[in-house]
Amino acid sequence: MTKHRKRVSTGSPYEPIVGISRAVQAGKIIAVTGTAPLDADGRTVGVGDPAAQARRCLEIIRDALGELGASLHHVYRTRTLLTRIDDWEAVARVHGEFFRDIRPANTIMEVSRFVDPEWLVEFEADAILDD
Numbered sequence: 001m002t003k004h005r006k007r008v009s010t011g012s013p014y015e016p017i018v019g020i021s022r023a024v025q026a027g028k029i030i031a032v033t034g035t036a037p038l039d040a041d042g043r044t045v046g047v048g049d050p051a052a053q054a055r056r057c058l059e060i061i062r063d064a065l066g067e068l069g070a071s072l073h074h075v076y077r078t079r080t081l082l083t084r085i086d087d088w089e090a091v092a093r094v095h096g097e098f099f100r101d102i103r104p105a106n107t108i109m110e111v112s113r114f115v116d117p118e119w120l121v122e123f124e125a126d127a128i129l130d131d
Contacts, residue, residue, distance in 0.1 A: 008067045010060055013042040014115065023064040030070055030127040034081065035060050036119050044118040050087035054080075054094035057123045062098070065127060072098055074127035077105045081122045085110040091121050 007021040014036075015021065023032045037045045037053035038060070046052025062072055078099070080091060088108050095106065104125075114122060 006068055008064045010064060011040065011042075012036075012038055022060070023068060025068045025070075025129075028129040030065065030068055030074070030129070032061050032064055032123075032125040032127070034122045034124050035064075036114065036116065036122050044116060047118050048120075050082070050084070050120045051090045051094050053119065053121045054091040054123070055097075057121060058094065058098045061123060061125050065125075070127050070129060073102055074129055075099070075102060075104045075125050076128055077126040078107075079124040080106060080108040081111050081114075081124075082108065083111060083113055083120050087120060095123075 004026065006025040008023040009015055010022040012022065020033050022035070023030055035057045037056040039045050039056075044053075045056040065071055065074065078095065080088075080095065082088060082091060092108065
């Protein structure tokens with residue numbers, strides 16, 4: 001069964017350590033793992049700026065979906081994880097920039113921390129390919 005799955009790696013230093021892919025497609029379903037605000041060298045983007053971090057996370061998700069022949073328009077659910085719930089509005093506005101016309105189901109929640117204390121936000125996304 002796993003031979004029919006497609007996987008995308010974005011080169012995150014955490015992917016081989018944890019044993020994950022950025023995105024996995026199984027049939028019409030695509031799951032994008034928790035996505036942190038990292039640049040191509042694995043450094044945190046927008047330290048201290050939740051909106052900049054949100055933008056970077058969503059760019060990574062958009063690009064991973066693109067590698068599987070999908071787009072943000074295929075996303076039906078996102079999850080927003082914040083270390084400071086008071087950042088919700090700044091992060092939600094960025095989410096709105098990417099998803100204003102798509103309007104997926106979304107949950108915003110506060111978590112106690114991420115692997116890297118510089119990260120203020122992570123996103124997850126689920127997508128389904130249309131017929």
